Amino acid sequence: MSDILKLTAVEARKALDSKAISATELTNAYIGAMDETRGLNAYVAETQSKALEMAAASDKRLAEGKAGPLEGIPVGVKDLFCTKGVETTACSNILKGFTPTYESFVTNQLWDAGGVMLGKINCDEFAMGSANETSAFGPAINPWSSEDGPDLAAGGSSGGSAASVSSGSSLIATGTDTGGSIRQPAALCGIVGMKPTYGRCSRWGIVAFASSLDQAGPFTRDVADSALMLEAMAGHDKMDSTSADVAMPDLQAAMQAGVKGLKIGIPSEYVMDGMDPAILKLWEQGQSWLKDAGAELVEISLPHTKYALPCYYIIAPAEASSNLARYDGVRYGSRVDEGGSLDEMYAATRSAGFGDEVKRRIMIGTYALSAGYYDAYYLKAQQVRQLIKTDFDNAFTQVDAILTPATPSAAFELGVKQDDPVTMYLNDVFTVPANLAGIPGISVPAGLSEAGLPLGLQVLAGSFREDRIYQVAKTLEEAAAFQLNPVRAAGGLR
Amino acid sequence: MSVDKSTVKKIAKLARIAVSDEETDTIASELNHILNWIEELNEVDTDGVAPLASVTGHNLPLRQDAVTDGDKVDQILANAPEQASGFFVVPKVVE
Numbered sequence: 155m156s157d158i159l160k161l162t163a164v165e166a167r168k169a170l171d172s173k174a175i176s177a178t179e180l181t182n183a184y185i186g187a188m189d190e191t192r193g194l195n196a197y198v199a200e201t202q203s204k205a206l207e208m209a210a211a212s213d214k215r216l217a218e219g220k221a222g223p224l225e226g227i228p229v230g231v232k233d234l235f236c237t238k239g240v241e242t243t244a245c246s247n248i249l250k251g252f253t254p255t256y257e258s259f260v261t262n263q264l265w266d267a268g269g270v271m272l273g274k275i276n277c278d279e280f281a282m283g284s285a286n287e288t289s290a291f292g293p294a295i296n297p298w299s300s301e302d303g304p305d306l307a308a309g310g311s312s313g314g315s316a317a318s319v320s321s322g323s324s325l326i327a328t329g330t331d332t333g334g335s336i337r338q339p340a341a342l343c344g345i346v347g348m349k350p351t352y353g354r355c356s357r358w359g360i361v362a363f364a365s366s367l368d369q370a371g372p373f374t375r376d377v378a379d380s381a382l383m384l385e386a387m388a389g390h391d392k393m394d395s396t397s398a399d400v401a402m403p404d405l406q407a408a409m410q411a412g413v414k415g416l417k418i419g420i421p422s423e424y425v426m427d428g429m430d431p432a433i434l435k436l437w438e439q440g441q442s443w444l445k446d447a448g449a450e451l452v453e454i455s456l457p458h459t460k461y462a463l464p465c466y467y468i469i470a471p472a473e474a475s476s477n478l479a480r481y482d483g484v485r486y487g488s489r490v491d492e493g494g495s496l497d498e499m500y501a502a503t504r505s506a507g508f509g510d511e512v513k514r515r516i517m518i519g520t521y522a523l524s525a526g527y528y529d530a531y532y533l534k535a536q537q538v539r540q541l542i543k544t545d546f547d548n549a550f551t552q553v554d555a556i557l558t559p560a561t562p563s564a565a566f567e568l569g570v571k572q573d574d575p576v577t578m579y580l581n582d583v584f585t586v587p588a589n590l591a592g593i594p595g596i597s598v599p600a601g602l603s604e605a606g607l608p609l610g611l612q613v614l615a616g617s618f619r620e621d622r623i624y625q626v627a628k629t630l631e632e633a634a635a636f637q638l639n640p641v642r643a644a645g646g647l648r
Numbered sequence: 649m650s651v652d653k654s655t656v657k658k659i660a661k662l663a664r665i666a667v668s669d670e671e672t673d674t675i676a677s678e679l680n681h682i683l684n685w686i687e688e689l690n691e692v693d694t695d696g697v698a699p700l701a702s703v704t705g706h707n708l709p710l711r712q713d714a715v716t717d718g719d720k721v722d723q724i725l726a727n728a729p730e731q732a733s734g735f736f737v738v739p740k741v742v743e
Contacts, residue, residue, distance in 0.1 A: 255723040352703050366702060392711070396704050464686040475663060482664070484736050486727035496739045497664065505666035513665055517675065518682060520663040521651070531686070536699030538692050543700055575678065576685050592703030617705070 158183045159322045159646035163227050163379040166325065170216055170226045177212035177226030180325075181205050181270050184228040187644035188272065188323045194295045194308075194642060196318035198233050199241055200273040208270040215268065224386050225268030230324030232315050233274040234281055235261050235370075236359040240271075244361040245289040246279045248507025249487045258359025259391045260328060260370045267386040272324050276314030279509045280478065281335055281363045284581040286313025287568060288511040296343055296565045297321035297640035298607050306565040306607070309339030309581075315373045316343035320640055322647030326383050327373040332363050333466050334585025336371045337597035341560035341610025344599040344638050346380045346627070348372050349585075351617045352592035353398030354384075356391030364473035365396075367466075367589040375638055377598065377627045381405035384620070403621035409628040414448030416625065419553035423459035424584060426562055433559045433609055436601040440557055440611045443633035444626065452553050456545040461538050462587040463579060468522050468535035469590070474512075475519030481507060514575065543591040550616040555626045558584050560610035564603035584612060594620050598627045600634040608636070651679045 158180060161169060169175045185202050205228065212226040236242050236254035243249040257265070265271070278288040285307035286294045294314040296306040308317040312329035316339035319327050329336040331349035340347025348371045355370040362368065372383035390399040420441060425434065441451055483489035483503030490502040508516070522531035549556060562583055571578045588595040594617070597610040611630055615622035639648060651659075656676045660667040667675060721734050730737040 252727050255720075255726050392709070395708050396702070398704065398706070458692065461689055461692055464688050467682065467686055468689075479664075483729055484738055485724075487729070489729035491739060494739070496741050498666075499739050500664040501660075501666040504664055508665070513663075514675075514678060514682075516663050516665065517656075517659050517679060521655075521659050521679065521683075524659065524662060533699055534689050534692075534694060536701060537694035537697040538689055540697050540700035541692065541694070543703065575682060590703075617703075 157646070159187055159644060162376050163224070163326050163374065163382055166227060167225065171221065177209040177216065177270065178206065180226055181209035181228055183646065184272055184324065187646060190644045191297070191321045191323045191642070194297055194317050194321055195292055196276055196294050196314040196321065196323055197230070197273045198243070198245060198276050198291045198314070201240055201271055204240070205270050205272050212268055212270060222266065222268030223382060224264060227269050228272050228325045229264055229269040230272050230275045230315060230318045230327035231261055232277050232312055232328050232330060234277060234330050234361045235328055236361070237261055237271070237274065240274060242274065242361070243290070244280045245277050245291055246507065246509065246512065247290045247488060248481045248504070251488070252486050256359060259356035259393060260360065260387050263387055263389060269386070275318055275327060278311035278313070279512050280361065280474070281311035281330055281332055282474070282511050282515055283310040284334070284338060284578050285568065285571065286310040287572060288509050290509065293568050297642040298344060298565060299642060301641055304567045307342065307568050309342035309565070311335040312373065313339050316340050316345060316347065319373045319375060320345050320638065321642060322644035326379060328370060328387070329373050330360060330368055330370050331589065332367045332470060333589050334582035336373065337585045337595055337610070337612060338561050338581055340373060341597045341599070342565040342608065344608030344636065344640065346374050346377055346596065346598055348380050348384060348596045348623070349588065349594060350384060350388060350620060351398070351594045353396050354388050356389070356394040356397045358391055358393040362477040364470040365477060366473060367470060377624060377631045378409060380596070381409060381624050398618070400618050403619070405621060405624045408621035408624040411625050412447060413444055413626055413629045416449045416555065417452050417553040418444050418449045418626065419452050419454035419549050419556040421454050421456045421459065421556060421558060423456050424558045426583060428562070430563045430603060432601070432603045433562065436609050436611065437559050440600060440630060443630060444557065447629045447633065454549045454553060454556070456549060456587070458538065458541045458545050459587060462542055462590055463583055465535045465538040465542065466586045466590060467518070467579060468531050469539060471515040471519030472522050472532050473519070475516045475523065478512070478516055511575070539590050542587055546591045546593055554615070555622045556614040557626070558612045558614065560584060560597040560612040564605065564607035564609055588614055593617050594623050596623050596627050598630045598634070599636040599638070600630055601636070651676050651683065
């Protein structure tokens with residue numbers, strides 16, 4: 155089949171079932187695409203031989219009629235997920251050489267469903283960043299960058315996952331979203347990125363960044379694939395005490411349901427200075443699409459929106475400073491020992507192993523939690539977090555879902571936001587509130603900027619109401635008819 | 649609140665991150681820049697608001713206090729930078 159890379163996961167599953175293609179053939183096409191798009195730096199470890207073994211096992215199960223929901227589907231795995239026997243570094247020098255002896259819950263679910271692992275994918279170091287620039291392996295490059303122009307950011311932290319799905323070097327990929335790390339790169343690369351409700355996907359075996367915010371989710375080329383992948387990833391896990399034992403709503407039915415009669419909240423606070431006018435226009439367009447499909451638009455207020463980012467930049471670093479205390483050069487990862495004391499070994503190891511942004515966040519978090527400052531920073535941030543959550547709780551008594559822009563701008567040039575950390579943090583202004591409140595959110599590609607770069611719309615819903623998300627996302631997708639055709643994609647996808 | 653050089657050294661020590669004298673100034677100014685931006689939170693009236701630590705809405709689950717895992721010395725030591733006789737090796741801590 156010549157257009158094999160163009161198949162969505164749902165289409166590929168049908169083609170595998172009807173024997174139009176084999177899993178080995180599909181995997182080989184993706185291995186070819188990985189080779190062709192290596193310049194995008196999406197992968198940090200390629201596992202071709204493992205992929206072909208898994209594909210052969212999938213072909214066997216397909217022949218025996220024992221195929222799983224993701225049977226034979228090539229998957230890219232963010233390097234934050236522990237994969238048994240395959241190096242897992244969180245794209246940090248401090249974890250170079252770390253080879254887990256166990257598999258994360260989420261990736262295990264994907265392999266149980268028949269997924270084929272292509273390799274480990276680039277991200278910001280410990281998922282801390284919004285452009286994939288803090289990775290010890292260098293940035294992933296946005297496949298929408300023009301052939302002769304500057305390299306654009308794929309977003310972050312899951313930049314490699316977005317670049318890979320968008321360029322055809324994986325069909326679906328895992329991500330994690332602590333403050334927007336799935337939705338922002340998905341928007342910048344023109345694909346669908348979903349952050350489920352906190353607790354929906356187990357965190358067990360995922361390298362921890364900020365445990366009260368981290369949540370795994372899918373990167374896919376369309377909304378139906380997103381639902382398919384999420385159904386496979388999710389599930390209750392007793393190894394994660396925050397894992398929710400709440401049944402997933404019927405997402406397939408939700409995608410058929412349309413939005414007739416749904417109330418969609420439009421928050422007046424989601425406008426900020428310096429926003430790309432094309433994004434405001436797209437947001438209005440999105441509102442008309444939903445209205446035309448029978449939804450009722452309701453103006454709502456989320457009054458604490460502007461405080462979400464500063465609140466996040468206390469809570470996330472505070473939790474990170476605690477989580478990252480484990481990298482001490484004793485139990486795993488790299489060690490720098492200059493013959494001094496144990497404390498000197500810790501400090502030398504951590505100074506050499508962590509990059510600048512990670513150190514910055516550990517220091518902010520350490521400061522916010524230190525004696526004398528705890529109430530002023532950490533406690534205050536937790537109180538503001540409560541107010542942000544209450545804003546959403548109030549909103550969802552009036553509306554079924556909320557529509558917002560996904561990002562304040564389209565993909566930007568790599569390197570331009572590096573000088574000022576706060577400028578970089580502002581990328582997540584529309585995505586962070588959902589993490590603080592624990593609610594699900596999706597980014598759907600819906601239009602183009604003046605420069606022809608993808609722009610996304612975000613849909614938010616109440617906790618465990620992923621069905622609402624997929625109802626609205628599917629409607630937006632159908633109305634937008636977005637074309638995924640990045641210049642630097644694999645030839646077979648263009 | 650402003651972070652000075654001695655505070656940076658103190659934080660770095662608490663965080664077990666070695667920081668050179670030259671780096672201290674840069675870090676102090678970066679931290680101040682971020683902290684000044686975070687000061688915005690002081691505009692919010694949080695009197696009487698209960699701090700939110702978890703969004704799960706459920707209590708931590710209980711289980712039997714029983715051994716469910718173990719006997720994995722090799723796996724636990726598999727990634728150690730240095731090991732001997734079934735233990736992690738660290739620089740000498742007692743003279």
